[in-house]
Amino acid sequence: MQQVNVGIVGLGNVGLGALTILAENADQIALKLGFRLNVAAICSRNVESKTLPPSLGPVLKTNHWRDVVCHSEVDIVAELVGGTVVAKEIIDAATVARKSVVTANKELMALCGCEIWERAIQAGINLAMEASVCGGIPIHAVLREGISGDRVTALFGILNGTSNYILTEIERRGGSFESILNEAQKLGYAEADPSADVDGFDARSKLAILAALAFGEKITPSDIYTEGIRRIMPVDFQYAHQLSHTIRLICAARQTPSGLILSVRPALLPQSTILAGVQGAYNAVWVRGMYGEDTFYYGRGAGSSPTGVAVVSDLMRVAREIRAGSPERVSPFAHERLGEYQPIPITLQKSAYYLRFRVEDRPGIIARLATVLASKHISIDSVLQIQTENWRDLPFVITVEPTTEESIREAIAEMAAHDYLVEPPLAMPMEKPL
Numbered sequence: 438m439q440q441v442n443v444g445i446v447g448l449g450n451v452g453l454g455a456l457t458i459l460a461e462n463a464d465q466i467a468l469k470l471g472f473r474l475n476v477a478a479i480c481s482r483n484v485e486s487k488t489l490p491p492s493l494g495p496v497l498k499t500n501h502w503r504d505v506v507c508h509s510e511v512d513i514v515a516e517l518v519g520g521t522v523v524a525k526e527i528i529d530a531a532t533v534a535r536k537s538v539v540t541a542n543k544e545l546m547a548l549c550g551c552e553i554w555e556r557a558i559q560a561g562i563n564l565a566m567e568a569s570v571c572g573g574i575p576i577h578a579v580l581r582e583g584i585s586g587d588r589v590t591a592l593f594g595i596l597n598g599t600s601n602y603i604l605t606e607i608e609r610r611g612g613s614f615e616s617i618l619n620e621a622q623k624l625g626y627a628e629a630d631p632s633a634d635v636d637g638f639d640a641r642s643k644l645a646i647l648a649a650l651a652f653g654e655k656i657t658p659s660d661i662y663t664e665g666i667r668r669i670m671p672v673d674f675q676y677a678h679q680l681s682h683t684i685r686l687i688c689a690a691r692q693t694p695s696g697l698i699l700s701v702r703p704a705l706l707p708q709s710t711i712l713a714g715v716q717g718a719y720n721a722v723w724v725r726g727m728y729g730e731d732t733f734y735y736g737r738g739a740g741s742s743p744t745g746v747a748v749v750s751d752l753m754r755v756a757r758e759i760r761a762g763s764p765e766r767v768s769p770f771a772h773e774r775l776g777e778y779q780p781i782p783i784t785l786q787k788s789a790y791y792l793r794f795r796v797e798d799r800p801g802i803i804a805r806l807a808t809v810l811a812s813k814h815i816s817i818d819s820v821l822q823i824q825t826e827n828w829r830d831l832p833f834v835i836t837v838e839p840t841t842e843e844s845i846r847e848a849i850a851e852m853a854a855h856d857y858l859v860e861p862p863l864a865m866p867m868e869k870p871l
């Protein structure tokens with residue numbers, strides 16, 4: 438059977454990972470497909486400096502991505518450059534040239550996936566983006582195929598490996614956020630500019646894509662309430678453990694009777710919950726369906742080889758389709774807002790909360806905080822205080838019974854003006870066991 442030809446643009450972590458698998462695993466891939474998946478062209482800004490897999494056959498090497506997109510033999514273009522500018526130009530040009538596209542680009546697909554898919558369908562080409570969320574976990578295939586017969590009611594994920602690594606190291610060793618971040622940067626687990634990871638924006642792009650797939654709703658990243666992990670201290674884990682919980686950066690999409698509530702934020706999770714066991718740079722997604730109930734997916738969220746597998750598997754899926762003829766394509770992104778799943782403000786969410794205060798110790802503090810909570814009709818569940826020497830910066834915790842995010846925000850805003858506080862109170866929702 439005739440081979441299908443691939444052109445790869447971008448030979449960084451993901452591009453070289455995919456290329457290595459395509460070269461080293463070529464015979465087994467051909468056996469699985471019934472035809473060969475051949476790499477015809479590769480492109481990178483500094484292609485001449487790249488160490489290529491020895492088993493790679495003859496291939497066009499270029500610094501100009503248009504050489505790949507316009508190559509007469511290339512059937513599928515893999516966009517593995519990243520960012521939203523050049524990557525979009527590559528995908529647009531491939532679409533115009535009627536070449537199918539595989540991409541790992543979460544940022545671009547979260548921002549304009551809907552429009553990109555629409556153009557791909559009009560051009561009669563296929564588009565695959567498995568590697569864009571949770572590198573090594575085939576979560577797109579799960580939501581688009583595996584459990585597509587179900588009606589998803591909630592999705593929770595740990596979608597950013599860097600944040601999870603930092604949180605689990607603070608938990609394990611008790612170091613400060615800054616010192617663990619510093620180490621992670623030296624080890625190459627965190628970028629020099631860590632903001633996308635630790636402030637939640639990378640996870641937000643991923644949740645925007647997963648929520649669109651799970652609920653068929655048009656989600657824009659700004660629909661998602663986002664808060665990072667910079668304020669988490671070792672003492673928060675000590676208090677969380679006293680409450681039989683841990684802390685993770687949780688990406689949540691939950692259906693409520695009034696609409697969909699979306700958030701990326703640090704939250705307390707019961708230690709008995711399967712997501713609480715996700716350590717280090719691993720990712721996980723937990724999905725609840727109306728019919729099939731709970732399913733859980735776990736694996737490496739990034740890295741050259743796990744993400745490379747996702748890219749190669751997408752190339753195989755698209756190549757099969759090119760060989761077998763195209764089924765009718767349906768975009769995974771919705772084109773309009775659907776009433777029942779329409780995003781609604783986070784302020785409507787109801788949850789128990791963990792409130793952590795750092796205070797200069799003096800009499801009457803608890804009474805003043807309790808007065809504010811009572812004025813918002815918030816009931817205290819427990820007060821926790823670990824003994825410390827430093828009376829000028831004493832951390833303690835109040836947990837409260839389920840209330841709305843709006844009431845908590847009002848209470849926090851009022852408390853923040855109290856002069857004994859070292860910093861504004863930190864509020865985190867306490868998730869129920871999943």
Ligand SMILES: NC(=O)c1ccc[n+]([C@@H]2O[C@H](COP(=O)([O-])OP(=O)(O)OC[C@H]3O[C@@H](n4cnc5c(N)ncnc54)[C@H](OP(=O)(O)O)[C@@H]3O)[C@@H](O)[C@H]2O)c1
Nearest residue numbers: 447448449450451481482483517518519541542739740744
């Ligand atoms: N890293 C992961 O584990 C991971 C996981 C999931 C998804 N992703 C996504 O995968 C994509 C790639 O990530 P990455 O980590 O592989 O990035 P990376 O290591 O920075 O690699 C990007 C590559 O693109 C090339 N490039 C940049 N601009 C170019 C241009 N104008 N023309 C041709 N080549 C160009 C670079 O060339 P030179 O090297 O020659 O300068 C580099 O090889 C991103 O969308 C990312 O979000 C990454």
